[in-house]
Amino acid sequence: MPARTVLQQADIQRxxxxxxxxxxxxxxxxxxLILLGIPTRGVLLADRIGAILDGLEPGSGVTGALDxxxxxxxxxxxxxxxxxxxxxxxxxxxxxxxxxxxxxLFSGRTIRAALDALNDLGRPRAVRLAVLVDRGHxxxxxxxxxxxxxxxxxxxxxINVKLSEIDGEDAVExxxxxx
Amino acid sequence: xxxxxxxxxxDRDSAITILDLAEDMAQVATRAVPKLPTLRGRxxxxxxxxxxxxxxxxxxxAAKKLSADVITxxxxxxxxxxxxxLKDTTQTIAAMGIDAVVLRHSASGxxxxxxxxxxxxxxxxNAGDGTHEHPTQGLLDAFTIRxxxxxxxxxxxxxxxxxxxxxxxxxxxxxxxxNVWLLTTLGASVHLVAPGTLLPTGVENWPVTVSSDLDxxxxxxxxxxxxxxxxxxxMRDAFFPHDLEYARQWGLHDERFARLSPDTMILHPGPxxxxxxxSARAADSPRSMVLKQVTNGxxxxxxxxxxxxxxxxxxxxx
Amino acid sequence: xxxxxxxxRLPDGTTTELVIDHGVVAERGTGLSAAGAMVIDAExxxxxxxxxxxxxxxxxxxxxxxxxxxxxxxxxxxxGFTAVHAMANTSPVQDTAGVVEQxxxxxxxxxxxxxxxxxxxxxxLAGEQLSEIGAMAQSRAGVRVFxxxxxxxHDALLMRRALEYVRSFNGVVAQHAQEPRLxxxxxxxxxxxxxxxxxxxxxxxxxxxxxxxxxxxAQTTGARLHIxxxxxxxxxEVIRWAKSRGIAVTAEVTPHHLLLTDELARSYDxxxxxxxxxxRDEDVHALREALADGTIDIVATDxxxxxxxxxxxxxxxxxxxxxxxxxxxxxxxQSVVDTGxxxxxxxxxxxxxxPAEIGRLSGYExxxxxxxxxxxxxxxxxxxxxxxxxxxxxxxxxxxxxxxELPGRVVATIYGGVPTVLDGSVRSAxxxxxx
Numbered sequence: 001m002p003a004r005t006v007l008q009q010a011d012i013q014r015x016x017x018x019x020x021x022x023x024x025x026x027x028x029x030x031x032x033l034i035l036l037g038i039p040t041r042g043v044l045l046a047d048r049i050g051a052i053l054d055g056l057e058p059g060s061g062v063t064g065a066l067d068x069x070x071x072x073x074x075x076x077x078x079x080x081x082x083x084x085x086x087x088x089x090x091x092x093x094x095x096x097x098x099x100x101x102x103x104x105l106f107s108g109r110t111i112r113a114a115l116d117a118l119n120d121l122g123r124p125r126a127v128r129l130a131v132l133v134d135r136g137h138x139x140x141x142x143x144x145x146x147x148x149x150x151x152x153x154x155x156x157x158x159i160n161v162k163l164s165e166i167d168g169e170d171a172v173e174x175x176x177x178x179x
Numbered sequence: 180x181x182x183x184x185x186x187x188x189x190d191r192d193s194a195i196t197i198l199d200l201a202e203d204m205a206q207v208a209t210r211a212v213p214k215l216p217t218l219r220g221r222x223x224x225x226x227x228x229x230x231x232x233x234x235x236x237x238x239x240x241a242a243k244k245l246s247a248d249v250i251t252x253x254x255x256x257x258x259x260x261x262x263x264x265l266k267d268t269t270q271t272i273a274a275m276g277i278d279a280v281v282l283r284h285s286a287s288g289x290x291x292x293x294x295x296x297x298x299x300x301x302x303x304x305n306a307g308d309g310t311h312e313h314p315t316q317g318l319l320d321a322f323t324i325r326x327x328x329x330x331x332x333x334x335x336x337x338x339x340x341x342x343x344x345x346x347x348x349x350x351x352x353x354x355x356x357x358n359v360w361l362l363t364t365l366g367a368s369v370h371l372v373a374p375g376t377l378l379p380t381g382v383e384n385w386p387v388t389v390s391s392d393l394d395x396x397x398x399x400x401x402x403x404x405x406x407x408x409x410x411x412x413x414m415r416d417a418f419f420p421h422d423l424e425y426a427r428q429w430g431l432h433d434e435r436f437a438r439l440s441p442d443t444m445i446l447h448p449g450p451x452x453x454x455x456x457x458s459a460r461a462a463d464s465p466r467s468m469v470l471k472q473v474t475n476g477x478x479x480x481x482x483x484x485x486x487x488x489x490x491x492x493x494x495x496x497x
Numbered sequence: 498x499x500x501x502x503x504x505x506r507l508p509d510g511t512t513t514e515l516v517i518d519h520g521v522v523a524e525r526g527t528g529l530s531a532a533g534a535m536v537i538d539a540e541x542x543x544x545x546x547x548x549x550x551x552x553x554x555x556x557x558x559x560x561x562x563x564x565x566x567x568x569x570x571x572x573x574x575x576x577g578f579t580a581v582h583a584m585a586n587t588s589p590v591q592d593t594a595g596v597v598e599q600x601x602x603x604x605x606x607x608x609x610x611x612x613x614x615x616x617x618x619x620x621x622l623a624g625e626q627l628s629e630i631g632a633m634a635q636s637r638a639g640v641r642v643f644x645x646x647x648x649x650x651h652d653a654l655l656m657r658r659a660l661e662y663v664r665s666f667n668g669v670v671a672q673h674a675q676e677p678r679l680x681x682x683x684x685x686x687x688x689x690x691x692x693x694x695x696x697x698x699x700x701x702x703x704x705x706x707x708x709x710x711x712x713x714x715a716q717t718t719g720a721r722l723h724i725x726x727x728x729x730x731x732x733x734e735v736i737r738w739a740k741s742r743g744i745a746v747t748a749e750v751t752p753h754h755l756l757l758t759d760e761l762a763r764s765y766d767x768x769x770x771x772x773x774x775x776x777r778d779e780d781v782h783a784l785r786e787a788l789a790d791g792t793i794d795i796v797a798t799d800x801x802x803x804x805x806x807x808x809x810x811x812x813x814x815x816x817x818x819x820x821x822x823x824x825x826x827x828x829x830x831q832s833v834v835d836t837g838x839x840x841x842x843x844x845x846x847x848x849x850x851x852p853a854e855i856g857r858l859s860g861y862e863x864x865x866x867x868x869x870x871x872x873x874x875x876x877x878x879x880x881x882x883x884x885x886x887x888x889x890x891x892x893x894x895x896x897x898x899x900x901x902e903l904p905g906r907v908v909a910t911i912y913g914g915v916p917t918v919l920d921g922s923v924r925s926a927x928x929x930x931x932x
Contacts, residue, residue: 116216287765
């Protein structure tokens with residue numbers, strides 16, 4: 001069964017803009033914000049949201065990358081993953097509001113690993129979660145604060161998030177499954 | 180990566196992957212909590228059939244920083260002295276439940292024999308086998324040289340065009356062998372300096388240049404100068420006449436050190452014989468990478484432990 | 498027992514029928530018949546004289562966990578051999594008449610092959626004083642070959658004396674050429690591979706220097722010298738020079754040195770650890786040519802069984818040696834017959850007639866002639882198989898050929914008119930004893 005596109009470039013742009021506004025609103029402004037993207041596509045999304053934030057409130061779009069490979073609970077069941085670098089602003093994360101950014105929220109295990117990884121980096125004032133797509137099927141008590149699009153899926157379906165920086169186009173597709 | 184037995188099993192890309200991973204591991208040391216939960220619940224067995232406190236502690240530290248449990252077998256005062264074999268010892272330790280073996284052995288090829296034997300299932304990391312190889316030492320030296328040249332911009336880089344001179348007992352040195360294969364795989368050019376007695380037969384087939392003139396090698400301003408440990412028992416076996424003569428001809432003494440280019444890094448795998456192959460002034464100088472090598476050794480061993488212990492533990496069905 | 502063999506091709510290329518009766522070749526020709534005879538259809542098979550090994554380690558007495566005279570005899574029969582020379586490095590060492598007589602009589606008792614004990618050159622193989630060479634020569638074992646094999650008679654004076662002394666008993670000194678100081682701790686051939694593997698090298702000169710010295714001593718003394726297991730191209734040159742000077746030297750090569758090289762050590766698999774070590778490809782080719790042109794006189798197995806634990810360990814902790822009786826003919830076929838360098842009459846010479854001559858063993862002068870002792874082997878050169886432990890008939894499993902495809906198959910071995918191998922299977926001790 002061929003993949004069907006559920007979000008196009010303009011939809012993604014709108015969703016990220018909305019997320020940026022929601023972040024500013026919930027944080028009551030842009031101070032003390034750090035957006036940490038989870039590799040690979042979460043980092044790109046964090047940079048995009050950061051750019052929008054900077055446009056809305058200059059200096060508020062502080063971004064970084066948080067690799068969670070070494071904190072995963074499935075290392076023995078998956079092929080070896082090569083970690084990506086973790087980048088954190090020089091001032092550190094202590095006292096900041098960290099917004100974790102990822103492309104798809106699924107089981108919640110990646111976010112669990114990210115929370116552990118954050119713990120080893122310092123003590124943020126608060127941690128929030130922004131995702132482009134929430135596809136359901138959570139295995140842990142974790143929810144997103146900012147969601148671009150809720151996409152109900154069957155568990156055997158795949159969500160492909162494509163971003164122009166590495167995939168040449170912006171799109172979210174659903175592939176596989178029986179439906 | 181199933182095992183790490185020889186650097187010759189690494190191509191340029193996989194070697195760079197390990198070095199880059201070690202950069203990530205080095206970063207961990209700078210964090211609030213310098214420890215990762217990655218290998219929680221895994222047990223690493225340090226099997227040291229030959230004594231080496233430094234290498235054992237380095238592997239132990241690396242395993243612990245990844246939250247693995249470590250059990251250590253040391254030949255000194257153990258049943259090895261009663262003639263227990265590699266097979267029996269490893270099977271006994273494996274029966275206690277282990278996930279990886281770090282093997283140090285005085286016999287060349289011991290790690291390969293263990294990995295190929297089917298005696299145990301666990302991955303094997305060669306921590307030095309006789310006069311054959313010491314792969315993690317080669318990796319940490321490559322890492323140290325790369326960092327010395329490129330600093331924070333090291334990631335992803337090879338050693339193309341880098342010139343490294345290795346001095347001393349090439350014949351008996353597993354460090355030299357691992358460095359020769361790995362550094363040249365990474366694109367470096369390697370020059371060996373040693374008395375004729377301490378060069379292996381057939382060295383002319385190695386991808387290196389060879390001479391016996393340390394002064395000329397120093398005048399050539401290599402990027403890195405690696406001084407190997409010289410064991411004085413070699414003197415008894417007629418490899419060289421006298422300690423003093425060795426130090427005069429092939430030691431990095433003060434006068435030679437003064438002539439060394441300020442850009443040349445000095446490496447030594449340790450433990451050093453100060454006053455024999457290296458003077459105290461050279462060893463303690465800012466150009467000496469000796470302590471950095473030790474620090475980097477932990478990062479490299481973390482990277483290697485991660486690579487052999489992550490990944491699917493069972494083969495996919497065919 | 499009477500045996501009628503039909504359709505066997507002799508080493509000279511002719512095909513004939515043979516009747517074997519009372520332990521000798523009774524008739525030879527065509528259209529033969531023999532009432533009540535066991536008939537062996539040898540159509541397509543190569544008949545060879547019973548093979549004679551000048552260099553076998555039977556390990557008994559003293560190392561029965563590795564091999565015994567019985568198990569080694571069975572291994573020999575499986576490989577087509579009807580006589581073996583049992584090396585002296587047993588415990589106690591074969592350096593007295595008592596020990597050599599015991600070994601010979603064990604061989605006679607089991608009846609698979611003639612067991613000819615080799616006497617030690619020096620007492621206890623210690624390299625210090627001559628052993629009882631005369632007593633061993635005049636014992637019931639009739640020892641003619643003397644060797645400290647496993648150790649080199651490195652003392653030049655002792656070697657000279659040994660050569661002079663054995664001459665009185667029509668004996669020969671078989672030298673294990675290995676200069677001890679040059680090979681201290683040596684693990685494998687010194688060269689490109691040893692340098693990479695970090696294994697202590699065994700230089701060719703350590704073998705060649707002893708051979709050069711000993712051929713000069715043989716010239717001086719006029720005695721017979723035999724060089725065990727030649728392994729280098731340089732050794733071939735020395736022997737060639739010595740023979741051109743008329744020196745009474747003979748030389749042997751093992752099957753493994755005709756086929757295998759030091760590249761195999763890269764696996765660190767101790768099955769490839771042997772003394773002298775496997776050498777370079779150039780050496781292998783020089784040895785094959787030397788065997789073809791007669792510089793090397795014979796092939797001998799240096800069959801050296803070891804228990805499993807002696808090879809299940811790191812290379813430098815492992816014992817030297819490999820078993821070779823069961824695979825000898827197959828390996829020789831692959832390395833020098835299939836390459837066109839030797840024909841089957843040459844094989845009969847290098848694996849039977851000449852080794853018997855060197856060992857002064859009678860009965861192998863005119864095989865297949867009516868009246869000669871019926872020692873013979875029927876071999877199928879067209880067969881081929883993956884060599885496995887099922888091919889091994891002795892105690893040792895330390896064969897370097899396990900898992901390797903080898904040509905040929907020993908179909909039958911007949912020793913003194915008694916089949917020891919039939920249809921490729923070694924017969925039981927009871928069957929052999931019944932005749």
